[in-house]
Amino acid sequence: MSSAISPLAPDRFPALPPIGGVTCRVARARYKEWDRTDLTFITLDEGTSVAGVTTQSKCPSPEVEWCRKALVLGRARALVVNAGNSNAFTGNRGREAVEAIAARVAGALACEPSDVFVASTGVIGVPLPIDRAEAGLDAAFAAQPCDWEAAAATIMTTDTFPKAAVTTAMVHGKTVTITGIIKGSGMIAPDMATMLGFVFTDAAVSPDFLSEALRSANRDSFSCITVDSDTSTSDTVLAFATGKAGNTQLEDDESDGADAFRAALTDLCTQLAQLVVRDGEGASKFITVTVEGGENDDSARRVAMSIANSPLVKTAIAGEDANWGRVVMAVGKAGEPAERDRLAIRFGATQVARDGLAVEGYDETPVAEHLKGSEVEIGVDLGLGDGRATVWTCDLTHGYISINADYRS
Amino acid sequence: MSSAISPLAPDRFPALPPIGGVTCRVARARYKEWDRTDLTFITLDEGTSVAGVTTQSKCPSPEVEWCRKALVLGRARALVVNAGNSNAFTGNRGREAVEAIAARVAGALACEPSDVFVASTGVIGVPLPIDRAEAGLDAAFAAQPCDWEAAAATIMTTDTFPKAAVTTAMVHGKTVTITGIIKGSGMIAPDMATMLGFVFTDAAVSPDFLSEALRSANRDSFSCITVDSDTSTSDTVLAFATGKAGNTQLEDDESDGADAFRAALTDLCTQLAQLVVRDGEGASKFITVTVEGGENDDSARRVAMSIANSPLVKTAIAGEDANWGRVVMAVGKAGEPAERDRLAIRFGATQVARDGLAVEGYDETPVAEHLKGSEVEIGVDLGLGDGRATVWTCDLTHGYISINADYRS
Numbered sequence: 001m002s003s004a005i006s007p008l009a010p011d012r013f014p015a016l017p018p019i020g021g022v023t024c025r026v027a028r029a030r031y032k033e034w035d036r037t038d039l040t041f042i043t044l045d046e047g048t049s050v051a052g053v054t055t056q057s058k059c060p061s062p063e064v065e066w067c068r069k070a071l072v073l074g075r076a077r078a079l080v081v082n083a084g085n086s087n088a089f090t091g092n093r094g095r096e097a098v099e100a101i102a103a104r105v106a107g108a109l110a111c112e113p114s115d116v117f118v119a120s121t122g123v124i125g126v127p128l129p130i131d132r133a134e135a136g137l138d139a140a141f142a143a144q145p146c147d148w149e150a151a152a153a154t155i156m157t158t159d160t161f162p163k164a165a166v167t168t169a170m171v172h173g174k175t176v177t178i179t180g181i182i183k184g185s186g187m188i189a190p191d192m193a194t195m196l197g198f199v200f201t202d203a204a205v206s207p208d209f210l211s212e213a214l215r216s217a218n219r220d221s222f223s224c225i226t227v228d229s230d231t232s233t234s235d236t237v238l239a240f241a242t243g244k245a246g247n248t249q250l251e252d253d254e255s256d257g258a259d260a261f262r263a264a265l266t267d268l269c270t271q272l273a274q275l276v277v278r279d280g281e282g283a284s285k286f287i288t289v290t291v292e293g294g295e296n297d298d299s300a301r302r303v304a305m306s307i308a309n310s311p312l313v314k315t316a317i318a319g320e321d322a323n324w325g326r327v328v329m330a331v332g333k334a335g336e337p338a339e340r341d342r343l344a345i346r347f348g349a350t351q352v353a354r355d356g357l358a359v360e361g362y363d364e365t366p367v368a369e370h371l372k373g374s375e376v377e378i379g380v381d382l383g384l385g386d387g388r389a390t391v392w393t394c395d396l397t398h399g400y401i402s403i404n405a406d407y408r409s
Numbered sequence: 410m411s412s413a414i415s416p417l418a419p420d421r422f423p424a425l426p427p428i429g430g431v432t433c434r435v436a437r438a439r440y441k442e443w444d445r446t447d448l449t450f451i452t453l454d455e456g457t458s459v460a461g462v463t464t465q466s467k468c469p470s471p472e473v474e475w476c477r478k479a480l481v482l483g484r485a486r487a488l489v490v491n492a493g494n495s496n497a498f499t500g501n502r503g504r505e506a507v508e509a510i511a512a513r514v515a516g517a518l519a520c521e522p523s524d525v526f527v528a529s530t531g532v533i534g535v536p537l538p539i540d541r542a543e544a545g546l547d548a549a550f551a552a553q554p555c556d557w558e559a560a561a562a563t564i565m566t567t568d569t570f571p572k573a574a575v576t577t578a579m580v581h582g583k584t585v586t587i588t589g590i591i592k593g594s595g596m597i598a599p600d601m602a603t604m605l606g607f608v609f610t611d612a613a614v615s616p617d618f619l620s621e622a623l624r625s626a627n628r629d630s631f632s633c634i635t636v637d638s639d640t641s642t643s644d645t646v647l648a649f650a651t652g653k654a655g656n657t658q659l660e661d662d663e664s665d666g667a668d669a670f671r672a673a674l675t676d677l678c679t680q681l682a683q684l685v686v687r688d689g690e691g692a693s694k695f696i697t698v699t700v701e702g703g704e705n706d707d708s709a710r711r712v713a714m715s716i717a718n719s720p721l722v723k724t725a726i727a728g729e730d731a732n733w734g735r736v737v738m739a740v741g742k743a744g745e746p747a748e749r750d751r752l753a754i755r756f757g758a759t760q761v762a763r764d765g766l767a768v769e770g771y772d773e774t775p776v777a778e779h780l781k782g783s784e785v786e787i788g789v790d791l792g793l794g795d796g797r798a799t800v801w802t803c804d805l806t807h808g809y810i811s812i813n814a815d816y817r818s
Contacts, residue, residue: 055741058740058746089766124734228721229638229720232738233738309638311813325497325533329639333640338467340467343498353498397810401727401806404720405727
């Protein structure tokens with residue numbers, strides 16, 4: 001497997017300020033035969049709210065089940081992330097490992113086990129070794145605090161670069177900061193990629209409103225990306241709000257600054273989601289698919305995802321081929337309202353089909369130029385209504401096959 | 410693009426008897442710059458019943474729309490198949506081409522245009538040239554009849570081998586023969602593969618019962634295959650029954666021999682469907698996915714298709730990797746009832762996971778042997794009910810990327 005950094009990676013890790021009430025530490029649990037930090041331990045001051053969204057998979061990992069239960073209570077004191085072993089599909093022994101981690105952290109922090117959130121990523125079907133987790137935690141308890149970059153690097157598996165983003169919002173006269181780290185879309189030998197995302201803010205936000213805002217941000221960010229249409233058993237996004245910024249707590253949409261916080265959270269989640277696509281397995285091009293004119297936004301999104309998930313569209317982009325026939329195909333198979341004779345398609349700024357027909361004699365030069373770049377836009381107008389959606393994906397290349405097929409477990 | 414014959418192709422074209430009332434001819438319409446026959450013209454004696462199933466695409470070709478209208482009448486005198494141009498997404502000019510073909514054949518045979526069925530496969534977005542179609546038809550009218558192999562080869566686009574099958578049934582004391590030809594899953598430069606299948610029988614069958622039997626056969630055959638989850642705008646299967654076998658006409662399920670006819674038709678369609686998978690783009694392995702223990706058959710089929718469509722499962726098989734974690738993932742993402750802790754998975758005859766856990770110390774030798782072969786079986790037991798389904802697919806290899814990305818239109 002190649003460890004070359006994705007050609008779509010940003011130039012550098014962003015400058016992230018500390019978030020009041022959040023302390024990161026990392027340690028070596030040695031979940032695999034490697035010499036790197038693979039356990040991230042983040043403590044959160046008392047009074048931290050938490051919200052989360054987890055995989056739609058019907059076969060979730062025990063970590064996902066644990067988080068779902070703990071999220072109901074809405075408060076958090078710690079987050080533990082294990083890299084190298086997803087602990088998924090491991091039955092009772094997997095559940096016991098999660099419980100052991102939560103218990104050990106609860107003992108160290110004098111909090112409830114349900115205040116401890118756990119996420120794991122890596123090989124499926126191998127129970128997380130409890131002894132290594134415990135030794136790793138003990139090392140983390142004793143470690144010096146680290147910066148965000150170290151934490152973002154420690155949650156990586158076969159990601160090719162650490163991923164983080166930051167934004168701010170003005171909430172009732174106070175500046176609040178929202179920071180996030182994420183991993184995903186690199187291959188986790190010998191299993192599937194998992195997206196784990198963690199968002200931290202010093203804003204004071206009630207668990208209910210945080211949950212509402214995260215769900216809505218998720219709908220427009222993490223739910224709008226796809227690399228290969230496969231869904232992990234472990235996908236998890238958690239948001240923690242420590243309240244250290246000193247704003248009056250955001251309780252609902254009527255709270256002063258609620259809109260600004262929502263917008264900032266959506267912006268941050270969108271940045272993080274796009275970073276995952278930029279590290280898509282084998283990706284050589286970042287593709288933005290925008291669908292307009294749908295019957296409604298949901299319908300437009302399903303059409304956009306049908307395009308973004310189509311192997312034939314993704315291989316065409318890899319081949320720098322303005323193959324709009326494959327876009328027609330993907331619109332047609334989405335199962336959403338569409339009328340062939342109203343359909344319009346563009347690549348970049350150039351309209352290539354309109355009213356169900358190729359635009360006669362359209363200029364192919366700017367289209368070819370556009371497809372040679374590493375950022376490709378596909379625009380579709382269904383011509384039916386006001387529904388609109390944008391989703392992000394990457395192309396499908398030999399690199400994807402090499403990462404996922406040429407490797408033998 | 411490679412023209413090497415798929416490694417999964419059968420040894421030879423099957424011996425197909427003539428079907429009474431069916432006459433095949435082929436001609437050169439030169440829809441592309443090639444020197445091969447690309448127009449197939451099949452005449453059917455008076456009294457022939459017809460039934461069909463067509464693509465679910467919301468952007469169907471004008472041929473598909475034409476066939477849907479003509480199918481309502483239930484009778485047929487001719488079939489024209491064009492290879493090299495799908496005529497899809499071509500607006501009024503595409504519709505005019507289909508009407509011109511039907512009119513010319515109706516004139517030659519002294520039948521109604523609605524007795525003439527038309528199907529086309531090839532490039533999207535270029536109106537089928539009417540002058541070439543008409544010249545091709547005139548050449549076909551004057552040509553000598555040909556055998557099934559010539560017809561099967563003429564409907565090919567980038568298929569790597571001609572595909573056909575035959576079976577018989579005993580209907581009310583008479584032997585009836587059912588024959589079919591099919592094309593699909595080779596790439597149609599520069600557009601997507603299209604599946605066109607044509608079934609011919611000398612049985613006497615009413616249009617209504619033929620339609621009913623074809624729908625049911627389709628559900629268990631063509632609807633159970635996938636190469637890359639993409640759906641063509643032109644997929645069409647038509648069945649023609651000439652009645653020359655002399656059996657009392659099959660009217661409904663109460664007719665003597667109806668069960669035997671249904672079973673034979675399903676068998677024939679299954680053979681044809683599997684041939685398409687065997688010519689899947691880049692395929693190196695033929696994969697049978699069987700799901701048992703679903704809540705019902707439909708649910709089991711959706712889980713099986715989720716596995717068969719998963720790029721991660723398909724690349725694992727290409728890499729001969731017994732990566733059952735990816736099968737768990739695909740079960741989980743199907744959205745159908747599934748309980749992780751009841752799930753069992755096998756490769757070939759070897760159980761690798763049971764009760765939501767890896768089978769401890771299972772023998773990897775027979776699994777590795779099985780995956781080295783060109784015929785791979787994945788079995789899943791959901792442990793919930795009696796629902797059962799089998800679907801067929803192929804692996805996802807560098808060949809698929811080469812065919813679909815390395816080519817520039």
